[in-house]
Amino acid sequence: MSFVSDFFLHSILAAFVAAILFSLPGLGVLRLLGLMTRKHIFAALLVAPALGLCTYGPFSLAFTALFGYSTLTIIVAWLLFQAIVLFWIRQQANAIGFENFCTLSHTHSLFLLIGAALCAMIPTMNIFPAVYQDALFVNGHIYDHAKIAIVDAIAREGLLPINPYYAPDGETIPLIYYYTWQFLASQLKLLTGATGWQVEVALNWFTGLASLSFLCALAIRMTQKARAGVFLLLFALTGPPGYLLSLLLGPRWADWVGYPPVHSLELWWIQMSWVPQHVFSALAVVVLIFLMTRVLVSERERFSYAVVAGLTAAAAFGASVWVGGIALLFALPFLILMALWIRLPKRHYFNALKTALLAVAICVLFAIPLLISQTSGPSLVNAELPFGLGLYTATPLFNKEPYWGYIAHIVLFWLQFLPLNLGIVFVLGSLAVLLRSSTTRLEERTFQALSIGSIFGFLLIVQFLQSTIANNDLGWRAVLVPVMLLMVWSAVALTALSTHYFETVSKWRAAALLERWRPAILSLVMVGLTLCILSSANLWQLPDPSYRVPDAHTLAMRQAFLRQTEAWAKVREYAGPTERVQANPDGYAALTPWPVSIPYMLFADRVTAYASPEFAMAFAYRYDKEQRNEQYKLIQNIFSAKPTGDALRRVRDTLKVKVLLVDKFDAVWHSDVIESSGLYQLVFMEEDFKIYVAP
Incomplete structure (x- = not known):
């Protein structure tokens, strides 16, 4: 079976298991909340699906962390x-009234589910592989999926x-990151036997x-019209x-x-292509x-x-x-203010x-594993805050200085x-949530009041706060919550505009003007809407390179990239699940928009001493920077044309690297220093x- 065929079948299997694993708990939770009847x-x-991810996810994480x-x-x-959910439902069956989250016919519901499933395939195709002339291609979005x-x-x-990316002086360290989505x-x-990339x-x-699908249901609940889901x-x-x-x-x-x-600032499908974990967090918000x-x-x-x-x-x-922690915390005052506003x-x-x-209290209890990971490693006493004040640059028309430049950027x-x-989603959605x-x-x-607080609260956070660890992930990702809510309100507005009944129009201020x-x-x-959809069509592309044939060097690199699947499968035969391996951290750096050893991230399924500068920093940012740089140079040395015996000895004895994988593009390929060293x-x-193994 070809690489792509095998990849496709295992991905389909994993998607099917995901649909069962997360949707069935969601149905129970929906029933528990009194928002589902058997007729619908x-x-x-x-x-x-959304409720299942948001409830079963942290429950299973805490349970498996404990047991x-x-x-x-x-x-x-x-x-x-x-x-637990079923028992709870039966215990309070007489105490709660049952309604439907949204009332739809089976036909409309099925078509919306199919539509949502097809739309979800569009960003997912950006990380799906393509093989052309025995070479492996994938879009640049795979860079942010190196968290595989x-x-x-x-x-x-x-x-x-x-931490699979970095082992300072050979020490196994915890991962300082948020990982519920990866969990x-x-x-x-584990349930399907698929690879990390496939799942x-x-x-x-x-x-x-x-x-x-959740946003569709929310728009339909607001309008009582099935077409609101289509518009969304x-x-x-x-x-x-x-x-x-x-x-x-x-x-x-x-x-x-x-x-x-x-x-x-990016809209839903673009963010889904790069950072699904942040989209999940925004969905939970x-x-x-x-x-x-x-x-x-x-x-x-x-x-x-x-x-x-x-x-x-x-x-x-x-x-x-960033989204469900810092941004949500700073947005809470806006939510509270709007909650009080409705009196x-x-x-x-x-x-x-x-x-x-x-x-x-429940949130803290079930977030304990994440809190332990986030606070692990070097002491937080002298650590700097991961975010700070910073005005988002808004226009090329003015500099930020003098003071009127700042005012111009704010406006x-x-x-x-x-x-x-954000296009029509921002323009129409903002007007809708304010004017309805x-x-x-x-x-x-x-819900309208809380939407106003959330949309403008999160956008103010985007405008005036920024993360200080490498990239401004706080600003780039916090916008997701407003984007989702604006999508809902845009669908609500377009539903009203496309309805010719005055009772719908009367829900809007200046109703007569709107009617006229x-x-x-x-x-x-x-x-x-058409302009913005065409803009998406202009940006989106399949990873298939057949319409733009690569040059000979790129093709050779991509062909070797495909064979890395075999290389890492062979490495795993010599390295146990907990043993450390090492490949060139600069190898295949040209395959992604920013340099990273993407074959290791996708195929290795083993820990390494040093994966790449970007990921060693991002996932161990509180560890000593000079030590990271020194270890990087040490690893570079053993893959250079003339590696030193001392470097090889330190890699084996200090960093505890069991297996070395050398690629034909590495400078050390033509050297016999590793063989003659007696260390590997x-x-x-x-x-x-x-493949070299330490005896």
Whole structure:
């Protein structure tokens, strides 16, 4: 069977297992919350994947961290979770009323599920491999999926995860990172036997499905119209209009429609292509906002909502400290302010406060494994904060200095930068959430108020805060929560614009004006939607290189890249699951947008002494920088044309590297220094690689 065929079949298997593993718990949770009846099971399937990920995920992580990580404990955790939910439902069956999250026919529900599944395939294709002339190709997005090594490490060695990228002076250190999403992927690996890359593809797709289907259900709940879900899927396919406008208008208008020299803010499908863990975290935050809405409008305490909210908050934090941790913490005052703005009866706030306190306690309890990992390693006493103040550069029209330049950047962030980055989703969604008038439905008014607090609170965080560890992940990823909510409100607005009944229009301020100018407004919205979808089409591409034949050197490198699958499979025959291996950290660096040894990340399934400068820094940023640099130079030495005996000895004795993998592109390939050193023995050789083992 060919590489791609085998990859596809195992990815499909893992995706199927993910659908069962995470959706069935979600159905139980939905029933527990009183939001599902048996008559609308298909409609419930729109919501179940998100709830399953957000609740079963942190529960299973805490359970397996406590009782050990294996296929058996995964199954036990899953069955136990189901049993607890089922028992709880039966205990309070008479105490809760059942409704539907959204009321849809089976046909509409099925079509929306299929639509969400197809849309989720679009970003997932960016990390799917293609083989052309016996060469392996994949889009540059695979760079940010080098965390596949974490998936492999968890599946191989359990919790708490060790750092697979860096071993300072041969010491096995814990992983300082948020890893709930990778932990869920590792479950698929243990249950299916697929590779880390294959389960990454499967869970990437399922995360996209879960996020889109939940947002569809939310838009339908707001409008009671099935087409709101269809509109949401269209908004999910939009891209940043600035790129296309620059092409259409030419260089004369570049400063007005172009981007400043900073990382742009990205919409749903682009973020899904790069960082599904942050998308999952943002999804959990949106689920949390919905749960907060339900708690606020309830006249009595709901213990079940506190538990589900606590687990969801733990999932948000565990998937991304930036989105579900720091950004959510700073956005809370905006949420509280908007909750008070709607002036609910005091007993509602009192019940909500008690529910929130219990939810926080549950969140902390189930986030303990993540907290241990985050605080491990060198002492935090002298560590700097991972974020700080910093104004986002918004326009190429002005410098930030003098003071009026800062003011211009603050204003143009909202008037130029966000519309050019987020397009019709920002323009229409912002107007919708601000202009939709208060309705008699308390839940809708409350969700609208919390949406306003979340959208503008998170965007202010993006504008004025930035992370200080290498990249501004705080700003780049915190925008996901506003993006998701703006997608919902854009779908709500387009549903209203496409409805010819005055009772729908009457929910909007200046209803008469909206009715009078409806055709013109609808036309402008459709033009904007079309432009943004065309922008996506301009940006998205298949990894298939057949339409752009690579040069001879690139083709040779890609052919060797494909054979790295065989090389690492052979390495694993000589290195046990806990033994350390080492390949050239600079090898195959040209395959990704930023230099990284991508074959190790995708195929190794073993720990290494030093993977690459980027990942050694990112996942061990509190460790000594000079030591990292020295170890990097040491590893570079043994793969150079003239490695020294002292370097080889230190790699074997200090770094405890059992197996060396030398590639034909490494400078040491033509040298016999390693063989003659007596420190490593040549045990296997093919035309593309050699394997050395320490005796």
